[in-house]
Amino acid sequence: MIKLSIVFIALYFITRLANSQSSWTALGSGMDARVHTVKAMNNNLFAGGEFLSAGNISANRIAKWDGTNWSSLGSGTDSIVLDIEISGDSLFACGDFINAGGVTTNRIAMWYGNSWNALGNGTNGRIRTIFIKDSIIYAGGDFTSAGSITANYIAKWDGNSWSALGSGMNNSVYSIGSIGNDIYAAGLFTSAGGTPANRIAKWDGNSWVPLGSGLNNMVQSIFTSGNLVYAGGNFTMAGGIPANRIAVWNGSNWSPIGNGFNNIVISLEMFNNNLIASGTFTLSGSDTVNRIAKWNGNSWESLGGGMNNIVRNISVWENTIYAGGLFTMAGNTSANYIAKLTDIPTALNGYTEKIYSFQLHQNYPNPFNPSTRISFSLPERSFATLRIYDILGREVAILLNSELNTGNHSVNWDASNYPSGVYFYMFEAGSYTESKRMILLK
Template sequence: MKKLYLFLSLFIIVSTSKADWVHLTSFPSSNAEDILEKNGVLYAGASGSGVYVSYNNGANWVQRNNGLTTTRATTIQSMAYLSTGLFIATTDGIFKSTDEGLNWTAKNNGIQIGPGAIYYFAYSVFEDAGALYAGTFNAIYKSTNDGDNWTPVTAIIDHNDFCAFNKYNNMILAGTSGNHTPVIYSTNAGANWVNMQLNGGFPTGAFCIYSEPGKIYVGTALGMYYSTNNGANFVNRSVGLGPDPYVFSIIKYGNVLFSGTNAWVYKSTNEGLTWDTVTFSGQTFQDVNKVLISNNRLYAAAYTGLWYRNLSEIITGVENPSGGIPVEYKLLQNYPNPFNPVTKIEYQIPRESHVMIRVYDFTGKEVQTLVNESKISGSYAVEFNASQLSSGVYFYKLEAAGFSSTKKMTMIK
């Protein structure tokens, strides 16, 4: 999707630094679109050559394309490791693997090619409360049976380009890089969608959305926008990002924000008020499509391949999200309990892990996914908003690195 925004002048050489980015020359493709980590395994998606897997932090890669039979299917837009397996969004639609990418199955039933396109074109896949959402060229689609069937939940319009999803409180946020309202949200599982306004409206193109309790970050075609009041108002925080910044990826490590842009990688220690480059010497970057933190490294998936920097070379004295480093995985009792309709759930992660926190009703049906992402070691809190649910007993479950813990809570309206 970012290819629509390439510029011929994006190759930039920056000042010399003692520490430097390492180019993973073992990665076979020159164009990396996405990178993610699950249980210590790295997955990378490329444009035109499909999916690659590494079991040794990127030192070696194996191609995993069985079932991706067309060039369109091997043109990866994004990847997501969801509760039932690994999903990829490609220019030939949605595919799923349950064996670390060894085999892929198409999941496109119900997705329309639609106006303005001659083939499936998917940008993103997202999971919430047991349902899947797919962002495509022309609409958002929803599936309640693991992608076997899809139903459009937005109008089918040429060039919507829904390329990003995120969950914030009870809102599903969706970003589009197309020609329409860049951010929309739903509070009723996709049944209805509302435009999210920024003073005068968002600029064209919302490529990524990142959130944490009380904060929403949106990467756009005019830099980063930031909200601390549930999206009611946003402010632009792009000082230092350079001219005409396109922000394609945002992540956070402790109190440090990292952004991947159309020029290079930046960091901020003040919620984006100012940005500094994560510099490198004698190399070129172009369109940093994704940044990832894994195994004490900062990875960059870019139009010029895969790169990494050791975090110790970039930041020192990172503020832990809450207090010292925990010594064990721990799920705490929510408070208040009973609650109406919002409660807070705290948990502790002793080392970097992919964390899942889900909420279930008394029948065992999943009603909401609160956390589904990699977390560094630290103590965290997440809010559960049950305003759309009935009174009763619910269970919340933490899963991380083989650890599992479940607790009960009660909502009384």
């Protein structure tokens, strides 16, 4: 059995896919100053930041890319845009600005149709992040009041008025997300609702709940997937264990993600079932990753050679990742503060391009609790098997053992009855064999 384990794990490393050969491309001539936020939606990209022009047009701190050209959103804002979110036909922007399109908006505004609109009286301080759930807009930042009410660093807008989430935090909120009906907030704070909560907490609708002992320094970004909360920032400890600037919460415990990074993680996203991190970092362990990296389930990989300066934000639409920041080079491409990368080799559920080869994809989510999805592609009708093995090489489950038609397929594995640990999944179809590693965290 031990011999089988050694052979199996060796096979895993031998059959790992090589890094994508995709490369970064510029979006026209880019901007004239840094980009703080990018948001892709319906084949359009919206960017916000400190710039005054996009391409060759005037665009005060916010602009839209339609795939060919840049355009402005009215007369833009009078100061920095830090975040953008979209809901239906409405775009919401936040930051340091007081006016948007000549309208007094106080740090948050809505673009609808062809004009900017205020959300009540806004806030009395910087809004760093906005998050939309069920038509409710959650805002976090450096403020202590929203509209006419006290709201310490976090508040919500229901379309008519602002309200607080309990007594809020004792310091800034940098990022907001959700799982189910619960709202998660992260930042610089060490208490939430008067309860000790180190830089991250959950609002259950009535009170704030800490996530274990939290993190030992700033959390800049959170990303939720299934029952997992990913956190990135400038911390080196998560739940009392070493975690270099990136970690995952499974509902009970914190875990590091690989070697982490040598500097700050600013933004997190999912791209083709892989976690993507960006920020100021250049290394993961001894591997050069240059400010943007992909977690492949085992280690962090560079994306297209990375950037020559900070990547502040990333956004994904279909098969393309967009990045904005302080960089002027993306890989070997000149790209002024904004760029995109399209992952040509991928073939996931929902894509209909012709399949030319057998492929096994990394499970998603990974790490996971308690279930995950494993996807694969068949270029021809084949008899396929998919087996799960534990770290000792023991077969623990058979997920697939049947003939399938050509196309993209996926199988779910519910590991509710299995212990936490490292598992491997082996896929066989015709003469093709490949295996990958995954982590169950309970």
